Amino acid sequence: MRRWHGAEHKVVEALLLVEEGVEPEEAWWRAKALSPACGTVAAGISLPIALALFAVYPPLALLAVPLGLFLHVRLPRSSPLRLPGLLLERLFVAEPGPLEEARAREAFQRLAALLRERG
Structure with missing residues (x-):
């Protein structure tokens, strides 16, 4: 569960970075599992x-x-x-493992695409 919690945080943190104008790929790598x-x-x-x-x-x-x-x-x-x-x-919270990372990244890419569509 800790890894899934970390994956969720990583998606949210990356989306916040995208909203600030960071490119999605960079946002994903900058996002952390721990979230204030x-x-x-x-x-x-x-x-x-x-x-x-x-x-x-x-x-x-x-x-x-x-x-x-x-x-x-x-x-x-x-x-x-x-x-x-x-x-x-x-x-x-823990850093996501390979499975959690893959699923979280997929969710992030879909959500980032929705953000771009809504502009």
Whole structure:
């Protein structure tokens, strides 16, 4: 499952690069399996917040998830506050193997073609 998750990230990251004007072939090779936009990163942002709030007043820990999601949406992709989430993501994501890579690349090529058609 970790490899399929990484393949999914690679497709999304490559499509984002294509939208920025990078050629599809280059975008595919530049795309990474780890993604700062992953929901796992949001969970990793929420965990330290939950621990801190719990230490102050335990019921406040319930605010950690909405606050973590808010930060996940608002923080720049390169923000150092995403680090706990990126570390957590490493448990759930791996570089795609040959099968996952082939399937992901096929999906990427089809989606990139759709983006070009819609211009």
